[in-house]
Amino acid sequence: MKNIKFNAVSATYSNGEGIKKADFTLNQREFLFLTGSSGAGKTTILKLILMALFPDSGDVQVGEFNSFNIKKNEIPLVRRQIGCVFQDFRLLEDRNVYENIAFVLRITGHREKYIKRKTFKMLAEVGLTHKRNQMPHQLSGGEQQRIAIARALANDPFVILADEPTGNLDAETAAGILDLFKVIHERGTAVLMATHNKNLVDRFSYRILNLENGKVVE
């Protein structure tokens, strides 16, 4: 069973912001909302999971990897079993939609035949096969976020981290994106969604972790 476990994790920046003694577990197939105002520490938690940041004390367990003893060259392996969706989409702007999805498959060493099949499958799932040759800047915000989700799912991760995924979208598009996350979760992928949008959280009956001044309150 793969999960994410925070054991008394504290991580603070020089300005004093961060998280203090965070203890929680995200189980496999679970949907978890991470809420809190701006600067409460939501992004810090996501960075700790991605091992882009390391705790001052405590440790973070991601699947078989632990922040306490992970080697530098193992960090990409952690990230490959996590799918990431960001508020600002973070698509590779220098390549087209197809190449954006194919990239994450290529870095894991798959064969080109498999990459082609899987990329088309992911494009079909988000309904954007016809946009495969377009560049990211030619897509709408909602389309870009769908491609980001398709990319996040391409490597069959056990968890999807979503940092304010609807933050830059209008209400209608945001609803569509949330439905997509619901489907992803129902298929068995865990989802950790950071948001400060209380209305969005209230629409679902998933577990919520609230961050207040760096402390995690269930």
Add this chain to the structure above:
Amino acid sequence: MNFLFLIVSDGVAGIFRSKISSLMTIISLMLSLALLNLYILLSQNVLMKISELKGRIAIEAFIDPGFNDTEIMALQKQIAIVAGVDSVDLIDKAEALEKFKEMFSADYSQLIDENPLPQSFQIKLNTEGSQEQVQNAIDIIKSMEGIDEVKYHHKLLTSLNYYYRRMQQIFIFVGVGLAVLGFFLLWVNLKLTLKTKARIIETMELVGAKQSLIRGPFYVQALVEGTIAGFGAVLLVTLLFWIFRAENLLIIKINFISSLMVVGGSIFFSIFTCFWAIRGRF
């Protein structure tokens, strides 16, 4: 997919993705190298020409008329081993008269019974020698027993030595300056590319790309750009000489080895700059 193939294909694709930046890199590297190549070629030829001129200036050392053939031969050997001396030729009385006739286009030998011209040594000095070495060699020769008088174009030799040394210093200084300028241009170009790609690189890292996979294509790109720029620089210099029909003026000409050195230098220059520019980023 093969890892190496992925790096190579992504590196080559990177050139087409950032066409303008790649073109700028190739052009700046090509112009810097062509300029440096042209400069080295011309400076070497100028130095060679001065050396050649220095080589033509011979020192004449007149021999004491009382010296016999054995003593003259011993003296010749003695001069030959002086530091800075390249060759010593004996000009006997008959040869001296011939030279005299050539110089003045007249034959005065019928007017006098005996050939009054003294025997002498024509000494050629090492062209690489400094002014101090030349002066030192002359002083030693002057002080030798059996040498009556030493004559040479003191002013010309001093001037040539001075200009040779000055030119050498200026050429090295400007050459290094040009190389540094080329390196700086490339470095700035690559830094700018990295800056514009910083977000893409960060995203690649976040989705699990290894450092080698992110760095690798930059090196491939540098290799391709360096190769194109190197060949371009050789072509440009050759073309310039062909257009101005200046190839015949050169003592040291453009050859295969020098061209190969330009291409090799370009590749090394390009990869080294790439390494220098990305080392702080990752």
